[in-house]
Amino acid sequence: MDHAHSQPSDALQFIHELRRAINDNPKGAAEVLEQDAQLWVELKRFLERIPAPADQTLPCEEVNIPIRTEQERLREELGNHLFDNSTPDEKKHLREALENFLALFETPKQPPRDDIHTTVDNSPSNSTEIDPIIPNDGHDSNAAESDRSEVAVLSPSLPRLSVLSSRVSPTPMNGGNKSALVIEYNESLSRMFTAFLKSDHYLVRTAYESEDALRLYRDCGPFQVVLIDYRMPTKNGIDIALDILKQDPTQPMIIIAPDYRSEDEVPRRKELMGVPFLLDMRNSRLQKVLDKLQPRATREEVDRAITALTTADLLRLRKFGEWRVCLSRGTDHRTWEDLLQEALCLTFEGAEGGGNGRHWNKRVPFVNYLVGVMRSITRRRKGDIALWCDIFEYDAEGQGHCLLDTEISPEIAADQLLIEGETCDRIFEQLKDYPTALFVAHGLSEGLKTNEIMKEGGLSENEYRAAVRRIRMKLLGPTNGGDGGEKLDGQN
Amino acid sequence: MEQLAESVLELSDEEILAEVAESGADPQQEAERIRLVLRQAVKSEEVEDKRVSNLGETTNF
Numbered sequence: 223m224d225h226a227h228s229q230p231s232d233a234l235q236f237i238h239e240l241r242r243a244i245n246d247n248p249k250g251a252a253e254v255l256e257q258d259a260q261l262w263v264e265l266k267r268f269l270e271r272i273p274a275p276a277d278q279t280l281p282c283e284e285v286n287i288p289i290r291t292e293q294e295r296l297r298e299e300l301g302n303h304l305f306d307n308s309t310p311d312e313k314k315h316l317r318e319a320l321e322n323f324l325a326l327f328e329t330p331k332q333p334p335r336d337d338i339h340t341t342v343d344n345s346p347s348n349s350t351e352i353d354p355i356i357p358n359d360g361h362d363s364n365a366a367e368s369d370r371s372e373v374a375v376l377s378p379s380l381p382r383l384s385v386l387s388s389r390v391s392p393t394p395m396n397g398g399n400k401s402a403l404v405i406e407y408n409e410s411l412s413r414m415f416t417a418f419l420k421s422d423h424y425l426v427r428t429a430y431e432s433e434d435a436l437r438l439y440r441d442c443g444p445f446q447v448v449l450i451d452y453r454m455p456t457k458n459g460i461d462i463a464l465d466i467l468k469q470d471p472t473q474p475m476i477i478i479a480p481d482y483r484s485e486d487e488v489p490r491r492k493e494l495m496g497v498p499f500l501l502d503m504r505n506s507r508l509q510k511v512l513d514k515l516q517p518r519a520t521r522e523e524v525d526r527a528i529t530a531l532t533t534a535d536l537l538r539l540r541k542f543g544e545w546r547v548c549l550s551r552g553t554d555h556r557t558w559e560d561l562l563q564e565a566l567c568l569t570f571e572g573a574e575g576g577g578n579g580r581h582w583n584k585r586v587p588f589v590n591y592l593v594g595v596m597r598s599i600t601r602r603r604k605g606d607i608a609l610w611c612d613i614f615e616y617d618a619e620g621q622g623h624c625l626l627d628t629e630i631s632p633e634i635a636a637d638q639l640l641i642e643g644e645t646c647d648r649i650f651e652q653l654k655d656y657p658t659a660l661f662v663a664h665g666l667s668e669g670l671k672t673n674e675i676m677k678e679g680g681l682s683e684n685e686y687r688a689a690v691r692r693i694r695m696k697l698l699g700p701t702n703g704g705d706g707g708e709k710l711d712g713q714n
Numbered sequence: 715m716e717q718l719a720e721s722v723l724e725l726s727d728e729e730i731l732a733e734v735a736e737s738g739a740d741p742q743q744e745a746e747r748i749r750l751v752l753r754q755a756v757k758s759e760e761v762e763d764k765r766v767s768n769l770g771e772t773t774n775f
Binding site for chain 1: 717718719721722723725727730731733734736737741742744745746748749751752753754755756758759760
């Protein structure tokens with residue numbers, strides 16, 4: 223990352239903010255920072271740019287810590303967990319998270335323009351002169367939003383007071399007008415959330431005090447989402463949320479509560495039933511919570527998505543559905559059409575009802591979403607089989623006794639398992655003239671991974687792919703249900 | 715065996731079209747039939763919603 227800090231004072235400011243972020247929210251900022259090697263390299267490179275005489279001290283606030291000590295301490299703190307066994311996915315998320323985090327400390331490189339200005343005020347105690355709230359003039363709130371999407375104010379305790387306001391496109395890239403209110407007393411976290419929301423094309427307003435927040439909400443609400451820190455200094459986050467709900471009972475909100483391991487631990491949680499709590503500060507988690515707050519897909523949206531599906535997408539859906547049905551034939555007697563339609567109908571139910579309904583996150587391509595739901599439906603049924611087996615106890619005579627009050631015939635689960643086993647046998651039978659395909663099918667039925675099968679059979683990647691293709695063609699055959707394929711019994 | 719289903723998702727657009735064509739079906743026709751299956755589900759939801767809505771009106775009386 224090409225970091226914009228070049229002046230020692232900026233670097234000092236960065237370290238200071240970083241330390242504060244880690245101190246204020248060790249579960250959030252520190253976790254994000256600690257776990258990625260690439261990010262650590264970036265951070266290290268940045269820290270090394272600081273010309274740090276041993277006696278130089280941080281100029282901010284009451285903390286006077288020699289910089290070299292501070293550097294070493296940071297390195298030690300962040301390096302402790304540096305090479306943890308993060309998965310590539312986790313590393314990717316963490317990298318994004320830290321890039322967002324570091325971006326908060328960057329200063330714009332481009333020359334000042336009419337619509338971007340930065341002011342510096344050296345007076346230490348005039349934070350009240352600059353209101354973080356954008357006043358609503360009552361004429362055109364959208365215009366006000368488009369002119370000034372964010373006002374970030376550094377802590378009153380810092381000698382520098384900066385105001386950055388920037389123009390953003392009045393029409394977000396996704397075509398919607400998303401707005402968010404961040405109620406967070408900690409400036410670093412507030413700016414972290416703001417940066418993240420802005421990257422998702424939200425127009426963001428920030429408030430650092432509960433009274434300001436409520437005033438801002440009264441003047442400019444409702445918002446698409448309101449983020450509230452649970453630990454606000456003067457008024458608890460729950461109380462702020464309840465006050466907001468009095469103004470608009472339908473206002474979507476997220477309570478930020480990083481000090482707790484589970485929602486159950488959060489005091490007074492039940493007063494806000496239905497409001498999600500963000501316990502993990504990683505942006506990926508915030509994204510998930512935000513996605514869940516989005517309204518369920520409308521019929522028109524789904525209709526448009528169906529129209530937009532390409533020929534290949536549609537064929538992929540059918541093939542995938544056929545396989546899932548084929549492989550879970552023991553669990554029910556549905557066809558791929560049933561499975562596909564069920565996946566679609568669950569979309570209309572939505573996920574908020576607590577049933578089996580699903581939420582289509584519109585960032586996800588519709589075809590991928592439907593594939594995921596079909597996968598999930600068939601897996602659930604397989605899981606049901608395992609559960610049914612578990613709840614029966616067999617006596618010495620082989621009689622099954624249900625361990626639950628509900629009377630369920632033990633033969634059902636046994637039958638289903640038998641049919642599932644027979645499905646594999648039928649697959650093998652149909653592949654008996656194709657030794658490579660048969661070998662691959664056996665490997666897959668035993669749960670071996672692709673590379674394990676290739677290694678065990680001495681197959682190249684092309685040979686493996688050809689064998690899988692042979693299995694597909696042999697078992698499912700033509701997609702129109704005509705001649706040419708030897709299908710499994712009952713397969714459409 | 716789930717990898718067999720997943721293998722379908724790894725196919726490129728060209729590969730899946732070729733596979734369907736090779737099996738004797740017309741990919742375009744087949745795709746439209748699948749689209750129809752999806753549209754039927756949307757339609758049935760509409761009918762169900764209307765039925766529930768009518769039921770609601772009746773019970774409100």
